[in-house]
Ligand code: GUN
């Protein structure tokens with residue numbers, strides 16, 4: 068049995084805080100808290116003194132005071148083969164894909180490359196406090212093997228899949244409808260449910276799949292109804308026009324995915340910026356998730372995610388937030404929350420700091436339908452948690468002198484924080500950042 072008692076200021080969410088008074092019962096905050104991690108799970112969460120008295124004095128205690136302890140961050144959309152694409156100078160999505168991204172992703176057929184990048188990728192996630200991600204691998208089976216092998220070795224809970232793409236990209240990056248299906252099926256059999264690994268059916272986006280491939284993707288989805296599905300939707304206006312050309316029978320872009328049976332409660336739709344009312348209805352009714360990728364949307368110049376519009380529909384659209392590395396520019400969910408705040412603010416949508424931290428933890432866990440396992444510090448959840456320092460840099464320390472409340476501290480973390488604010492990361496109860 069491995070057991071450790073963390074001491075610090077504990078913060079965890081039970082529900083979405085809608086701001087102000089409404090927030091009080093949406094979270095638990097314990098000023099001098101104890102978090103008992105036992106065999107990779109959270110065994111108890113209480114006042115430190117109560118736990119210390121109740122659980123005995125022989126426990127190893129790690130004292131993280133005065134820092135905040137929260138559930139690990141969850142990134143719901145990230146491209147593992149794009150580590151060397153970040154910061155590529157391009158006009159817009161299609162140019163960015165063709166000029167840089169498709170070139171870089173071809174390197175994943177090179178011997179040793181997927182393993183090297185996988186190791187760097189997991190180091191980077193951990194350094195930034197991200198303990199779970201929904202990741203796109205490349206079209207190559209070896210990239211998925213390297214990803215899951217690395218994740219399994221580190222015992223992280225991850226969602227990932229082989230990108231399927233059989234047209235409109237360089238030959239070195241194409242599979243076929245049949246090989247995409249066969250490779251995905253083999254990877255599902257090997258990795259889905261192994262340790263903490265989840266397989267996601269991953270047709271890249273409508274422009275790079277033939278109708279046959281989307282049909283095969285739908286077949287995989289109906290054969291494995293518990294699997295996640297991840298793809299991109301309505302990120303850019305030229306992309307939308309291209310989809311209309313490629314699928315002339317479709318009512319709109321969303322209809323293409325709907326037609327092939329790819330919408331549903333486990334479906335993650337990256338971007339969702341330029342949607343019609345009919346598309347919002349289809350996404351909402353299918354319980355699919357719209358994934359907001361703020362740093363990417365600003366960097367590639369795709370547009371402003373209109374959260375209020377998605378939430379106002381009846382039923383409302385489920386949503387999540389993500390980095391979208393390498394279109395995105397930071398691995399940090401703190402930087403991502405900050406840029407997300409700015410995108411919403413410029414549209415007159417104030418977003419409370421408590422909601423931001425809810426979103427990066429329990430909110431994203433719910434979007435992945437994994438809230439029973441991750442995203443909170445509740446007893447019985449997996450012990451993935453992070454230790455945050457709002458005074459990690461000289462400028463932050465100075466600013467902290469004027470901070471009086473938890474909400475102000477969270478907002479400072481989000482506004483000025485990055486990997487330097489992540490003091491420690493626990494993955495399934497074991498320290499993972501200090502041991503990198
Ligand atoms: N659409 C299709 N592929 C991609 C990708 O790799 N990144 C982004 N941002 N959009 C995409």
Ligand code: ZN
Nearest residue numbers: 144146337391
């Ligand atoms: Zn993406």
